[in-house]
Amino acid sequence: MTRTALRLGFVPLLDAAPLIVAREMGFAEAQGLDLTLRPAPSWASLRDMALWGQVEAAQMLAPVPVAIAMGLAGPVERLDILQVLSVNGDVLGVSAALEARLRAQGFGFDFADALAARAALAAAVEGPLRIGVPFPFSTHVALVRHWLAQEAPPYSLHTIPPPRMAEALAEGEIDAFCVGEPWGSVAVERGAGALILPGTAIWAAAPEKVLAARPSWVADNPETVAQLMRAVWLAGRWMDDPANRVTVADLLARSEHVNAPPELLDRALRGQMVISSRGEERRVPGMIRFHEGAAPFPWRSQAAWFARQLARDNGLDPNAAMAAAGAICRTDLYRANLRGIGADLPGASSRIEGALEHPTAVASERGTMILPRDAFFDRTIFDPAQPDC
Amino acid sequence: MTGATLALRLHIVIVEPYEARARSLIECLQPLGHQVTVIAEAAGLARRVREIAPDIVLIDMANPSRDTLEEMTLASGPLDRPVALFVDRSDADLTRQAIEAGVSAYVIDGLQPQRVAAVMDAAIARFQMFRRMRLELEATRRALEERKLIDRAKGILMKARGIGEDEAYALLRRTAMDQGRKIAEVAAALVTAAGLLS
Known part of the structure; x- marks a missing residue:
C-alpha cells in the first residue's frame, strides 16, 4: 500500500515531541502516512510555511492561530487548531544578578508560589524588568501578563529566539525570561541565572503547543487529516507512559530534532528540575503533559481565554474575539476522528477554566475522564459565558 | 541629487x-x-x-x-x-x-x-x-564525506583480505550493485561493522 506523503513543520523544542515520536516510533506509518518533518528556525517562518503551503500542518504556539483568527496577524487565511500537542512545559528564570539580590532578600526559591515570587521580584528589581519571551503571541506572554497584571514591578517584553535566551540573560540584554524547555535548563547549566517558577505555578493546565492546519487543506483532505490526528494522538499516549520518557529524551536529542543533551531534556520530561547552578532540585507535578487529563482536546474555553487577553491588550471587542477563537477549535474533527481509537470525549467542548483545585471526574462518553488540577495562581475563574467576571 | x-x-x-x-x-x-x-x-x-x-x-x-x-x-x-x-x-x-x-x-x-x-x-x-x-555546498560536502568513507572501507578490505586498492573498490562496487544500494552506503555499513569488531 502506498502511503500518503505529508509535510509537518516544527520548531526544535522539547514539545515538538509528539510529531517526532509519531514519525520515529512508527505511529504515522501505521496510519498510512509518510511524514516528512521540516524544522523551522523561528515561529514567524513556521507560520508562513503553514500559511503558504510549504507544509500541510505545523506545530504552533497555541495563541498564534487565535491571534490570526482575530485579525492581529494581517489579512491572511486562518489556521485551525486540530488538537493540543502539549500542556505546560514553560519555566521562568532570572539573571544571576537578580538571583543574588533575591537570595540576599531571603527569597527561598521554592519554585511553586507565584504570589511570593512576584512580591520578591517587585522588591528586588531596580528599574523596569526586561523579560525575554519567544514570540509576541505565545503562552509564555499570556502567562507573564496574567502573573504580572497586579502588584508587579514595571516590566517590558522582548522577543528572543529560545536558543539565544541563555546568552541574552548572561549578557544583560534581559533580566528574566519565560521559555519552553530545554532552554531554561540550558540557562541554568551555563550559569546565566536561576529558575524561579514553572509555568504551572501560574496556570496549572496551560495549553502550550497545538497542531494547526489551513481549513482549506483540512476540508479537501479529510482522510489524511484523520490519519494525522490519530498518529499524533497515539504518539502522545505512548509518551505519557513514564517508562517511555527516557526513549523520548534520546530521540529528541538527535541533532536533526532538538540538538540538546538528553539529560537536560529529561528534566522536564521527569518533572525533576534543577533550578540553579548550586544544583538545587525541585519536583514539579504535571511539568509537561502530552496525553493525560484530556490534554490533546482543543477546548474552546482555552482559546477563548487567550482571545480575551489579546483583545484587552489590543483594544478589541472581547466577545467577538472569543467567538472567533472558539470557531477555529476543531472539536468536531477531534470527536469524529479519535473516538474510534479509544479517546474518551468530554460531554462539552468548553469548560470553566481555573475551577479545579484537585483532579476531578467529568462527564464523558466512556465515563473515564479525569481532568487534572487547572487552578490559576490567583484563584481566577474564567467562565467563557461570563467573560467579564 | x-x-x-x-x-x-x-x-x-x-x-x-x-x-x-x-x-x-x-x-x-x-x-x-x-x-x-x-x-x-x-x-x-x-x-x-x-x-x-x-x-x-x-x-x-x-x-x-x-x-x-x-x-x-x-x-x-x-x-x-x-x-x-x-x-x-x-x-x-x-x-x-x-x-x-x-x-x-x-x-x-x-x-x-x-x-x-x-x-x-x-x-x-x-x-x-x-x-x-x-x-x-551541501552536495560538495556530502560527496567529500562519501569519498572519505569509501577510502576507509577500501583500507579495511585491503588489510582484511590482503588485496589491492582497485580490487577492494571493485568488491565494494559489486556488493553495492548486488544489493541495489549506493557504494557509500555499503562503505558506511562496513566501516560501522569494523568499528564494532575492533
Whole structure:
C-alpha cells in the first residue's frame, strides 16, 4: 500500500515531541502516512510555511492561530487548531544578578508560589524588568501578563529566539525570561541565572503547543487529516507512559530534532528540575503533559481565554474575539476522528477554566475522564459565558 | 541629487550575520538608488531597527532572529514606526516567490507596492542564488564525506583480505550493485561493522 506523503513543520523544542515520536516510533506509518518533518528556525517562518503551503500542518504556539483568527496577524487565511500537542512545559528564570539580590532578600526559591515570587521580584528589581519571551503571541506572554497584571514591578517584553535566551540573560540584554524547555535548563547549566517558577505555578493546565492546519487543506483532505490526528494522538499516549520518557529524551536529542543533551531534556520530561547552578532540585507535578487529563482536546474555553487577553491588550471587542477563537477549535474533527481509537470525549467542548483545585471526574462518553488540577495562581475563574467576571 | 530621486530613495536594513552575503545584497540594492544598512548582530536587534527606522527590513527566513522583528509589527507607540508583515494577499505571487527563495521582509505601512516589488525582485534573485550556493555546498560536502568513507572501507578490505586498492573498490562496487544500494552506503555499513569488531 502506498502511503500518503505529508509535510509537518516544527520548531526544535522539547514539545515538538509528539510529531517526532509519531514519525520515529512508527505511529504515522501505521496510519498510512509518510511524514516528512521540516524544522523551522523561528515561529514567524513556521507560520508562513503553514500559511503558504510549504507544509500541510505545523506545530504552533497555541495563541498564534487565535491571534490570526482575530485579525492581529494581517489579512491572511486562518489556521485551525486540530488538537493540543502539549500542556505546560514553560519555566521562568532570572539573571544571576537578580538571583543574588533575591537570595540576599531571603527569597527561598521554592519554585511553586507565584504570589511570593512576584512580591520578591517587585522588591528586588531596580528599574523596569526586561523579560525575554519567544514570540509576541505565545503562552509564555499570556502567562507573564496574567502573573504580572497586579502588584508587579514595571516590566517590558522582548522577543528572543529560545536558543539565544541563555546568552541574552548572561549578557544583560534581559533580566528574566519565560521559555519552553530545554532552554531554561540550558540557562541554568551555563550559569546565566536561576529558575524561579514553572509555568504551572501560574496556570496549572496551560495549553502550550497545538497542531494547526489551513481549513482549506483540512476540508479537501479529510482522510489524511484523520490519519494525522490519530498518529499524533497515539504518539502522545505512548509518551505519557513514564517508562517511555527516557526513549523520548534520546530521540529528541538527535541533532536533526532538538540538538540538546538528553539529560537536560529529561528534566522536564521527569518533572525533576534543577533550578540553579548550586544544583538545587525541585519536583514539579504535571511539568509537561502530552496525553493525560484530556490534554490533546482543543477546548474552546482555552482559546477563548487567550482571545480575551489579546483583545484587552489590543483594544478589541472581547466577545467577538472569543467567538472567533472558539470557531477555529476543531472539536468536531477531534470527536469524529479519535473516538474510534479509544479517546474518551468530554460531554462539552468548553469548560470553566481555573475551577479545579484537585483532579476531578467529568462527564464523558466512556465515563473515564479525569481532568487534572487547572487552578490559576490567583484563584481566577474564567467562565467563557461570563467573560467579564 | 534631485528632489524626485531623493523621494524614491528607500532606507533598507539587511539583517545578515555573514559579511559576503550582506555585501552581495548591498551590491544589488545600492544601484537601485537605495540606502542600505547592515545589522550583523542578533543582540539588541529590535532596538537598533527602531533607531534606524528603515522603510524596509530584509531578513533570511532561516535566521532565528526573525521573531524579534515580528515584535515590531505590533508596536504602535507614538515613536515606533509601524512595520507591516509582508504576507499581504494583495501580492500573493511576490510573497510566494519570496518565501520559496527564503527571504522575508518587513515593510512600512503605506509604501507604494511597485517600489516594494522592485526591491523584493532584486532581493529574491540574490536569495535564490544564495540558496543554490547553499545546496551546491551541501552536495560538495556530502560527496567529500562519501569519498572519505569509501577510502576507509577500501583500507579495511585491503588489510582484511590482503588485496589491492582497485580490487577492494571493485568488491565494494559489486556488493553495492548486488544489493541495489549506493557504494557509500555499503562503505558506511562496513566501516560501522569494523568499528564494532575492533
